[in-house]
Amino acid sequence: MSVQTWTWLLVGITFALYFGIAIWARAGSTKEFYVAGGGVSPWANGMATAADWMSAASFISMAGIISFAGYDGSVYLMGWTGGYVLLALLLAPYLRKFGKFTVPDFIGDRYYSNTARTVAVICALIVSFTYVAGQMRGVGIVFSQFLQVDITMGVLIGMTVVLTFALLGGMKGITYTQVAQYCVLIFAFMVPAFFISLQMTGNIIPQIGMGGKVEGGAFLLDKLDALHTELGFNEYTSGTKSTWDVFAITLALMTGTAGLPHVIVRFFTVPKVKDARKSAGYALLLIAILYTTAPAISVFSRTNLIQTVSNQEYAKIPEWFKNWENTGLxxxxxxxxxxxxxxxxxxxxxxxxxxxxxxxxxxxxxxxxxxxxxxxxxxxDRDIMVLANPEIANLPNWVIALVAAGGLAAALSTAAGLLLVISTSISRDLIKKQLKPNISDKGELLAARISIFVAILIAGYFGINPPGFVAAVVALAFGLAAASFFPAIILGIFDKRMNNQGAISGMVVGIVLMLFYMMKFKLDMFGGGTPKDWWFGTSPEGFGTIAMVVNVIISLVVSRMTPAPPQDVQDMVESIRIPSGAGEASDH
Amino acid sequence: MSEKQKIATAYWKENLKYLIILLSIWFIVSFGCGILFREALNEIRLGGFKLGFWFAQQGSIYVFVILIFVYVWLMNRLDKKYGFDE
Structure with missing residues (x-):
């Protein structure tokens, strides 16, 4: 069978599966809609978190970026996994004990202020929208590449699919669909990796093959370093970024990961505090499978690429080269x-x-x-490395099609999770908590569904007409989360003395500073600037670290100059530090 | 201070101690071995890997996973000790 037939077949089967699950897990109440009824098992929650987390960027772009960046690519590997340690140790158990539905819920209650809640809602919307626009674009690219439709059509198909299971199921539907999507995407990522690792190094485990020997007895990495040096590239296992910048970017990505609302909300869906801890462990374990394989794929595909094309006559180049040339990549x-x-x-x-x-x-x-x-x-183009890898290595057609199905699973699961956070922020944190407190359960559910619908139209619009900056901004969503939420939540749990004046001023200064730096150096506003003008040699991607530190300092200073929080809030902090008696994720 | 509060405070103190130890390891494997000291560690080889590079792209991630499960185990034990498990 041709690649095309295989792709239709595999994408068709997996989609039928997702729809079936969405219909089976329909949400009936707001609680099921927001937190899946609070009864998801830690394993299922771990898989859903992993699928939610691993986006089109992780699946398609990351290995490609690393294969061109070499050591510098480590920032993504450590940053996007190390954040889970922070999440598991510093956030998840306490937020689960707190037992409400959203991050703005926590900020609003902990800082006893609707201003704090509103600031948190705005931060959540900024972070989620920058992130979701990139996902819709990713969906469009994968659909168009593999189903041979144009990108607009690809995005429209993607929007319809996400909308259907988000509207039907809410958190419950999304959670169980994501479990299926995790299985599809990890299978699709690993199969070609096993094949190629075996082909190149004789060891089927890519994590080991990466450090193994190639034909002729040299170590693969040494060979790649030698190829790089010979062709004038930087040595693969060294890097070009300054040590400080690597440090700053890694820290910003870690704290950003721990502060992303669509990841945090996951830990509200398990029954007990104990489960929240365990669930973070499962999630990271499942994510680590992909994240330790990706750098191996980077090394394999980089070596393969150089060996296949370097100094070859164009007339004798394999078919895949010309296919990708035809698509302009x-x-x-x-x-x-x-x-x-x-x-x-x-x-x-x-x-x-x-x-x-x-x-x-x-x-x-x-x-x-x-x-x-x-x-x-x-x-x-860096984005083709994962997609073209099976073709470069001459793998069977069904493997190539499998990668397409996996890429779609990755992009769709993340988009769905993000849209849910956006709709929750609007229907719950804005409408129910602020504008219309006496809205009925049914009315709130309707509002949530309408806001999903509106959110997907906006996200789809940006997917079809990407403003030049979307790609640049997606990576910065982490900086924004690091600069705003992370300190406010951590201090809310670990510093009983933290009050609303401190937290609000910290969040506002943090996110404004990050936005300013991003606009100045990424979008050329406020006079623009080149890498030479970076503050302390920090790239915009790493600036979240500085903005976060500023946030913490301002929060601490302001809070010590203003009155302590009321006794009932201090009691609440005491109580979330103790795991027992969490009950179900409850409504007010 | 009531008996209940005393227990809660003691529990919290032990919890913080665990956090400091585990997060120090978290920092050392990633920011230490993978970034700050990688040049020195790259002199050492682990099969085909330079050690600093291995920590940055493989080792730190394995340690992260282990850290969370150790934390889960420690906290479950702590919950039992103070009677907070359910």
């Missing part, structure tokens, strides 16, 4: 006219993306109009 321009592909350090293009003209060159290649003066002749 690979571009080659024969600068020295020898008909061979020279792949060395340097940007092959004058600009970020290749611009093709209608003509073909003498070798049959697509001619680009913006080739640079540098010696490098080859442009490869």
């Amino acid at each position: 690979i571009a080659w321009s024969d600068k020295n006219g020898d008909g061979k592909i020279q792949y060395v350090a340097g940007n092959a293009l004058a600009g970020d993306k290749p611009e093709f003209i209608e003509r073909r060159g003498t070798n049959g290649e697509r001619i680009i109009s913006n080739a640079s003066e540098e010696k490098n002749e080859l442009y490869v």
Whole structure:
């Protein structure tokens, strides 16, 4: 069977499964809608958290980014897993004991103030929207690539699918669909990795194969380092970022992970405090399977890519190269006219993306109009490494199709989880808690469903017409979460003396500072700036660390200059520190 | 201070002690071995891996998983000791 037939088949089967589950797990009450009735087992919750967490970015882009960044890519590996340690040790058990539905709920009650709640809702919306826009784009790309429809159509299909199971099931439906999606995505990620690891190193476990030997007896990593040096790239296992910047980015990603509302809300869905701790452990274990495999895939695909294309005649290049060239994600321009592909350090293009003209060159290649003066002749989009990897390694068609189904599962599960957080923020934290407190359970459910619908339209719009900055901003959603929520929640639990003046001023200053830095250095506002102008040599991705520290300092100083929180709030802090008597996640 | 409060305070103190120990390990494997001291550790080899690189891309993640399960185990024991388990 062709790749195309396999893709339709596998995507069809998995989608039928997701729909079936969404219908089976329909939500009847607000409690089922928001926190799945608070009765999800730790294993199921762990899988759902893992699927929720691993987005199109983790599945499709991460291994590709690492394969081009080498050691520098470690920031994502450590950052996106280390955050779970913070989550498990510092947040999850206490928030579960607190026992309400959302992060703004906690902030609002702990800081006894609707202003705090509103600030938290706004932060949650900013973080979630920047994140979800990127997901919808990812859904569109995968659909268009594999089902041969255009990106707009791809996004529209994705919107319909997410909408259906989010509207039907709420948190309950989403949780159980995500369990299925986790199984699909991890299977799809691991199968090609096993194949390639065995092919290249003779060891089927990619984590071990990565440190194994290739044909000829040299270690794979040494060989890759040598190839890199030979072609003028930086050594793969070293890096180019400064140690401080690697430190700052890693910390920002870790604390951002622990502060992301759609991840935190997961721990409200388990029955007991004990389960919240365990559930974080399961989630990280399941995530770690993908996160320790990804760097191995990066090494395999990087080595394979260099060996397959470097100094090869274009006429003899394998079919996959030309297929990706046709989609515009690979571009080659024969600068020295020898008909061979020279792949060395340097940007092959004058600009970020290749611009093709209608003509073909003498070798049959697509001619680009913006080739640079540098010696490098080859442009490869980083996002194709995971998708093209099975083709580069000559794996069977069904494996290639499986990767498509996995990529879709990853993008859809994350988008659904985020949309739920957005709708909850609006229907619960804004409408029920502030605008219309006496709204009925039914009315609230309706409001939640309407806001999901509106949220998905907005997200879909950005997926189809991505403002240039979306891609840049998604990575910064972590910085925003680190700069706003993380300190407010941690201090709310561990510092009994923290009051609303302190927390609010910390959150506001933190998020404004982060937004300012992001706009200045990413979007060229407020006079813009180059990496030379970075404060303390910190990149915008790592600035969340600084904004977080500023948030903490301001919170502490302001809180000590203003009155202590009322006794009942202090009692509440005492009580969330004790695990027993959590009860179910309860309504007010 | 009532008896109940005393128990709660003692429980919280032990909890904090665990947190400090576990988070120190968390910091050492990732920020220490994987970032700050990686150059020195890269002199040591673990099969085909330079050790600092291995910590940054593999080792720290394994330790993270273990840390959470150790925490779960410690806390379950602590809950029992103070009668907070259910």
